[in-house]
Amino acid sequence: MLNAIASHAESSSLPPALPKADYRNAMARLGAAVNIITTDGPAGRAGFTASAVCSVTDEPPMLLVCLNRSASVYPAFTANGVLCVNVLAAGHQTLSGLFGGKTPMDERFAAGRWSRKATGSPVLDDAAASFDCRVVRATSAGTHDVLFCEALAIAIGGAAQSLIYFDRRYHEIAAPPH
Numbered sequence: 001m002l003n004a005i006a007s008h009a010e011s012s013s014l015p016p017a018l019p020k021a022d023y024r025n026a027m028a029r030l031g032a033a034v035n036i037i038t039t040d041g042p043a044g045r046a047g048f049t050a051s052a053v054c055s056v057t058d059e060p061p062m063l064l065v066c067l068n069r070s071a072s073v074y075p076a077f078t079a080n081g082v083l084c085v086n087v088l089a090a091g092h093q094t095l096s097g098l099f100g101g102k103t104p105m106d107e108r109f110a111a112g113r114w115s116r117k118a119t120g121s122p123v124l125d126d127a128a129a130s131f132d133c134r135v136v137r138a139t140s141a142g143t144h145d146v147l148f149c150e151a152l153a154i155a156i157g158g159a160a161q162s163l164i165y166f167d168r169r170y171h172e173i174a175a176p177p178h
Contacts, residue, residue, distance in 0.1 A: 083135065128157045
C-alpha cells in the first residue's frame with residue numbers, strides 16, 4: 001500500500017519542495033517529549049538529546065528513534081546496536097542541553113545518575129520513563145536513520161511528569177493528583 005502511495009506521489013505533479021525554514025517553523029508547533037538516547041557497548045558510551053521518538057507497536061513493544069547520520073554519536077549507536085530512550089522529567093532542562101550540544105561525553109554522563117538494565121545502555125535513574133532496547137532495523141530517510149527498537153526492559157519514574165519541547169522552548173507538565 002505504501003509503495004502505491006509513494007509511486008502515485010512521484011508520478012503526479014506536486015508543488016515544489018517547501019522552504020526548509022517554513023517546515024522548521026511549522027514543526028516548532030508540534031510539541032514533543034524530550035529524551036536522552038544513550039548507548040554503551042564495544043563502540044563505547046554515547047548519548048544525545050532527541051524529540052524524534054514515538055511508539056510503533058505494543059506487540060512486540062517497539063518504538064522508533066531518528067538519528068542524524070552526521071551526528072558525532074552515530075558510529076557508536078550503529079556499532080553497538082542497543083540503546084535506551086530516557087524520557088526526561090521536569091527539571092531536566094540542563095541535562096538536555098548538555099546532551100544536545102558539543103559537551104564532551106564524560107561531562108554529559110557526569111551530570112546524571114545512571115544504572116543499567118538488559119542491554120547495558122545507560123538508564124537515567126530519575127527519568128520519567130526509560131525504554132532499554134535493541135535496534136532491530138534501520139531505514140534511511142533524508143539526513144537521518146530511523147531506528148526501530150524493541151524494548152527489552154523499562155523503568156517508570158515515581159512522579160507523572162515530563163519535559164516537553166514546544167515553540168523552541170522547554171515546558172514542564174505534570175499529571176494532576178488523583
